Amino acid sequence: TQLLEQSPQFLSIQEGENLTVYCNSSSVFSSLQWYRQEPGEGPVLLVTVVTGGEVKKLKRLTFQFGDARKDSSLHITAAQTGDTGLYLCAGAGGNKLVFGAGTILRVKS
Amino acid sequence: DTGVSQDPRHKITKRGQNVTFRCDPISEHNRLYWYRQTLGQGPEFLTYFQNEAQLEKSRLLSDRFSAERPKGSFSTLEIQRTEQGDSAMYLCASSLKQGHSEKLFFGSGTQLSVL
Numbered sequence: 364t365q366l367l368e369q370s371p372q373f374l375s376i377q378e379g380e381n382l383t384v385y386c387n388s389s390s391v392f393s394s395l396q397w398y399r400q401e402p403g404e405g406p407v408l409l410v411t412v413v414t415g416g417e418v419k420k421l422k423r424l425t426f427q428f429g430d431a432r433k434d435s436s437l438h439i440t441a442a443q444t445g446d447t448g449l450y451l452c453a454g455a456g457g458n459k460l461v462f463g464a465g466t467i468l469r470v471k472s
Numbered sequence: 473d474t475g476v477s478q479d480p481r482h483k484i485t486k487r488g489q490n491v492t493f494r495c496d497p498i499s500e501h502n503r504l505y506w507y508r509q510t511l512g513q514g515p516e517f518l519t520y521f522q523n524e525a526q527l528e529k530s531r532l533l534s535d536r537f538s539a540e541r542p543k544g545s546f547s548t549l550e551i552q553r554t555e556q557g558d559s560a561m562y563l564c565a566s567s568l569k570q571g572h573s574e575k576l577f578f579g580s581g582t583q584l585s586v587l
Contacts, residue, residue, distance in 0.1 A: 367514075369514075403580070403581075403583075404580050404581070405476070405563050405565070405578025405579050405580050405581050406515065406563075406576075406578050407578070408575055408576065408577075411573045411575065413573060451514050451515075453514075455574065457528075458520065458527065458528055459505065459520060459528065460505075460517070460574075460576060461517070462507075462514030462516070463514050464512065464514045465513075465514050
């Protein structure tokens with residue numbers, strides 16, 4: 364069974380601070396995705412990383428895929444209140460995506 | 473709006489009743505997934521279709537659950553004899569797989585409460 368562990372489970376920070384959340388597994392994934400989910404809505408894809416060591420930037424968000432393709436991180440610079448939400452990582456496992464439990468991020472003004 | 477549509481958004485039912493949810497995927501997408509999500513957890517895979525064929529079912533999907541995708545378009549998920557443990561958000565997603573990566577588009581989900 365492929366499991367993805369996300370840490371921390373919950374993060375509360377002030378607007379303007381930087382943060383990093385992590386996604387770790389003992390399994391190798393062909394690709395890994397990050398999603399953001401708001402209450403009462405479905406997850407929305409932010410990025411897909413495919414190559415070990417790959418770094419992708421999306422405005423203030425920086426995503427990194429580990430060299431061994433077992434782990435990933437998401438770094439947010441100068442967080443804004445609009446970044447509040449549940450951040451989920453998901454690994455491609457066979458014909459389906461396997462999701463972690465997520466990190467709940469709360470950015471206070 | 474041409475996104476994934478789910479109906480109803482909310483369903484409250486009594487234990488033992490049957491419920492059916494509908495998902496309308498993005499029209500050109502050939503894959504359709506059902507996931508279940510409970511509070512504080514990520515989505516858990518239930519089943520998926522490629523066109524009209526149901527290709528994989530999770531062991532989470534007991535015999536009280538059945539899913540269909542007639543004609544490879546919309547899909548329905550039925551839960552018979554609901555139990556309180558079935559209370560969750562049921563998410564549908566569709567995709568058009570290209571190469572090794574796959575981009576899933578999720579609907580807003582159906583929130584089921586079993587009393």
